[in-house]
Amino acid sequence: MNRIEQRFAKLRESRCTGLIPFVTAGDPLPEYVVTLLHALVKAGADLIELGVPFSDPMADGPVIQHASERALQHKVDMHKVLGWVRTFREQDDTTPIVLMGYLNPIEIYGADFGRDAAACGVDGVLVVDCPIEETAVLQPLREAGLHTILLAAPTTEASRLARIARDARGYLYYVSFAGVTGAKRLQVETIANRVRQLRAQSQAPVAVGFGVRDADGARAIAEFADAVVIGSALVEQLAECQDIASLQACVKRVLAPLHQALSHNNGVAP
Amino acid sequence: MQKLNYPIEMPDDFYQFPDRDGRFGPYGGSYVAETLMAPLAELKQAYQSLRDDPAFQSEMQRDLWHYVGRPSPIYFAERLSRQVGGGRILFKREDLNHTGAHKINNTIGQALLARFMGKTRIIAETGAGQHGVASATVAARMGLQCVVYMGALDMERQAINVYRMKLLGAEVVPVHSGSKTLKDALNEAMRDWVTHVADTFYIIGTVAGPHPYPMMVRDFNAVVGREARRQMLEDYGRLPDVITACIGGGSNAIGLFHAFLNDREVRLVGAEAAGEGIASGHHAASLCAGRPGVLHGNRTYVICDDDGQITETHSISAGLDYPGVGPEHAFLKDTGRAEYVAISDDEALEAFHLLATTEGILPALESSHAVAQAVKLAGELPADGIVLANLSGRGDKDVSTIAALEGISL
Structure with missing residues (x-):
């Protein structure tokens, strides 16, 4: 069992819905990353999705695109990202870290990526532009002990959904609507039906992301999902932070109400 | 992670590609x-x-006949051929299409x-x-x-x-x-x-x-090569020795090449944009100077840095200024079926003027790369040899760019 499974087992035990913040590695500033990760945990993060910046983030909306651009301007690269995870692990050996990004930086890193990432304490990798038809290229990552997190979307048709549900490891990321990250629509009933289908078919817990912006949204999703991802709404706020103190305050301000909403909801029936 | 690089064994039949998942050998696919x-x-x-x-x-x-104006002719550039020496240079005149390009x-x-x-x-x-x-x-x-x-x-x-x-x-x-x-x-x-x-x-x-x-x-552009192949047989009684086209993403090149893929005796040469020279780093030559990677939904050759970030490209011709290339070209390169070379900004400009003054045709700056390559290839051929180049677009759109480059205010 890696950290992801351990964490979801613990959440199930305590009947809580997980809170998964997404942040872009190196944004707003590279020197804040490790502090930011610890602040996220302190504010209630159960798992962290750490975005690896990419020059062509095709599936992301403007907020995360800009975060990615800022990080690249600060010369963030994969080696630095892995280094930050390693430093984070010196003080936190339980909070799972999933790298989220695009395939090209992973491939260009080379054959050692899986081994190096696992050695630094990465638990999973979510490759946005690698649908299930192409996941053979991620086999070396799985062999290194990383979970390759799969996505499902509202447009995913039934037979694919079944295949994705069957192959999902760690958790399954359900994209709540057809669009890019950070859009402002959330149709809870439709999402609920799809997530219930997925949960019925999959061993893996289901996290819902894209479009969760506040505690009310999170609470509604928590009725049927194992975890809630908060990305753009957080990244947007973090971008405004000028120093570490304001960054920590910002994390607390954004995550505390979500954490509050999720930890008193009695979770979702397994 | 596996490195997907050449060589790939030459298939018996190129028309079996892509497979049902959109793969040309290791290239292509759906990375979205x-x-x-x-x-x-x-x-x-x-x-x-x-x-x-x-x-x-x-x-x-x-629509292709009555709206676009197909078929486009094959034109023997006799004065150009005589001036540069070697084999005969023929152009597939896609520049004559409605809107001026393929x-x-x-x-x-x-x-x-x-x-x-x-x-x-x-x-x-x-x-x-x-x-x-x-x-x-x-x-x-x-x-x-x-x-x-x-x-x-x-x-x-x-x-x-x-x-x-x-x-x-x-x-x-x-x-x-x-x-x-x-x-x-x-x-x-x-x-x-x-x-x-x-x-x-x-x-x-x-x-x-x-x-x-x-x-x-590719299928929609393949009309170019189908016509050209038929026209060659009808008008010249033979296929060309070598065909060439410029390559940004590669649509006009694959359009011309496709009908000739199984004619192994016909050499296929793609001309990428070398910009200010490959060594300068200011170029758009994905196949000549890039590496296998994933961009815009397909696996192909891309221009990126050592962290996998796609880098800025340069070409005098905006239509070639792209850091990736069609996956079928990556496949043709690795199988050895097609060769890919790079033509610099200066060579393209020179070819532009040469074609304008010898034949009365203003080629697009993109197509000028193919013209430059055609001139080089003709030089390697005997007098009865034939090089067929895709004149993929007309140069009217580039007139002000060229004037600016040459310090002329219009």
Whole structure:
């Protein structure tokens, strides 16, 4: 069992819905990353999705695109990202870290990526532009002990959904609507039906992301999902932070109400 | 992670590619977000059922003849050939098409497909504006709403084409993200598509993108090579010794090459943009100087740094200024079926002037790369040898660029 499974087992035990913040590695500033990760945990993060910046983030909306651009301007690269995870692990050996990004930086890193990432304490990798038809290229990552997190979307048709549900490891990321990250629509009933289908078919817990912006949204999703991802709404706020103190305050301000909403909801029936 | 690089064994039949997952050997595929897999499957299905549909084919044929002006002639550039020496240089005159380039072969096909699929809105990305103009043209012709995404920087550089698209009734949306050029316009068009899949058809302008685009755009442009092959046999009683075309994404090149893939005796040479020289780092030669990677939904050769970030490219010709290349070209390179070389800005400019003064033809700066390569290839051939080059577009659009480069104010 890696950290992801351990964490979801613990959440199930305590009947809580997980809170998964997404942040872009190196944004707003590279020197804040490790502090930011610890602040996220302190504010209630159960798992962290750490975005690896990419020059062509095709599936992301403007907020995360800009975060990615800022990080690249600060010369963030994969080696630095892995280094930050390693430093984070010196003080936190339980909070799972999933790298989220695009395939090209992973491939260009080379054959050692899986081994190096696992050695630094990465638990999973979510490759946005690698649908299930192409996941053979991620086999070396799985062999290194990383979970390759799969996505499902509202447009995913039934037979694919079944295949994705069957192959999902760690958790399954359900994209709540057809669009890019950070859009402002959330149709809870439709999402609920799809997530219930997925949960019925999959061993893996289901996290819902894209479009969760506040505690009310999170609470509604928590009725049927194992975890809630908060990305753009957080990244947007973090971008405004000028120093570490304001960054920590910002994390607390954004995550505390979500954490509050999720930890008193009695979770979702397994 | 596995390194996918050459050599790949030469297949007996190149027409078996792509396979059902859109792969040309290790290249191609569908590297997109999950949300796009359903619309891509819908597109693939629609295209497969329509490509052999007589109603679709006859309507397309009619438009290619009466609207585009096909077939385009093959022209023997006699004065040019005599001046440079060696074999005979022939041009496939795609510059004579309506809108002045090969791009319309593809947009006619995709817009028809959009209409058969019941889509009312088309979107497109454009760099120099040629594909945007070709998309806006067919949208006007078929009464479809048209939105064109264009990098903010490109919009400044290509103001006339922006205005041309607006005259044709299209909305041009500036893209301010990333490098504000073609690749970012493509990203933004994908984002639009993912958000509006129900009524929107995305017309990709080159043989890149996720499956089925590289196959579909190739098929629509393959009319160029089919015609050329037939014309060669009819008018010259033989196939050319070598054929050449310029390559950005590679649509005009694959269009010409495709009919000749199994004619092993015909050499295929693609001319990429060397810009200020490969060594300078300011180029757009993905096949000559890039490496296998994943960009815009397909596995192919890309220009990127050691962290996998796609880097800025340069070419005098905006239409070649792209950091990826169609996956079928990557495959043709690695199998050895086609050769890829790079032509510098200076060589292209020189070829532009040479063709203008010897033949009275202003080639597009993109096509000038093919002209330069044709001249080189002719020099290697005996007098009865034949090199056929794709004159993929006309150069009227580039007149002010060339004047500016040469310090002339108009």
